[in-house]
Amino acid sequence: MAKEGVGTAEAQTDKQGKLRAESDLDMLRILVDSIMEYAIIMLDTKGNMVSWSPAAERLKGYSAAEVVGKHFSIFSLPEDAASGKTDAELKTAVREGRFEDEGWRVRKDGSKFWANVVITALLDTDGTFKGFGMVTRDLSQRKEAEERIKGQAKEILEMATVIVQVWDGIILVPLIGMLDSERTQQLMERLLQRLTETNSPVALIDITGVPTIDTQTAQHLIETIKAVRYIGSEVVLTGVRPAIAQTLVHLGIDLSGATTRSSLTAGLRVAFEIINIHVAHESAQGAAVGK
């Protein structure tokens, strides 16, 4: 049977595939080889690989024969190797004893994986620098989960931005949660599109569900108000609670481009006025007719 890697020469594999150790060093070697979650690799003082483990093979796709003697930069992204980031990793490990990084690394087949890498400078008992130990962990799944959560958070925000037509000529946007620039941009595009499609002169933006307003959020609102005006509609901003009104004045924010009201009911009344609709109770109408 071929050598599994440097250092396993004396370890023997029996019929059940179990490794049998003949010395303490072998015990350690078997331990390293049996850890599948971490690729544990030894590098010489220049960063060339001197050992390889089954976990490293599983993670990176190379067999021991393919990589022992090669520089560890073959796992780096070409741009990282070119920019000197890879060399700097070793320098940091020498200077500080340890280097840790989380980032993209490359497998044999060229695919990328998100890795946690720790490089430790190895010194012998005299303090002579002998090389490096490199431990790599594949965090792709965690990274994917993080990305998924980020994506879902965005989807939730999108769902939180509903644009509905409440009357012929009136579009209602109940805003829930904080406004960031990306969300504002998206809201603006969708709102303008909807206003022109439905030929609506009024956009009712209700901020009852917006917890607090900071300068940036206000700026985003002002931009939306302006854009709505350019296309020929106007914004009626509702849900301006006392706390929000106080914040707006203290921050010196000028929302004069829009009509503002504290309640949606009051805002709807303004909207009706703009599109020239008179709402009256039937009894009141009857009385008016009676006169």
Add this chain to the structure above:
Amino acid sequence: MIEGIAVLKLRDVLLVTMPADPDDSTVSALQSRTLDAMEQHDVKGLILDLSKVEILDSYFARTVAETAKMVTLMGGETLIAGMRPSVAITATELNVTLGATRTVLTLDRALDLAGNISRKKSVQKTRSAL
């Protein structure tokens, strides 16, 4: 003679329609021809139809804003009609200020409003005559 801009006198307003992607000379022509027409005809104001316009640059945006101010100085009112959403977003990015210029969704609505303006003015005239 620059093609693409149509300056029409419609009852007592001027109707100016801009092409999809006007170059700088077309934009300059917009201003001079509009102001000339304002002087020539006794009109109450200007309807600037931007419904065909797809691209807005800073020069175009500034010229539109300036022209509206100049029309005001000459005693007219400007209505901007039919600006597209994409153009409106560019306008916010360019921080275009429209001042007192009114905007409307469509040319139809602009004509409705223009009718109101002239009616109001004629009412005022009648009143002052009395």
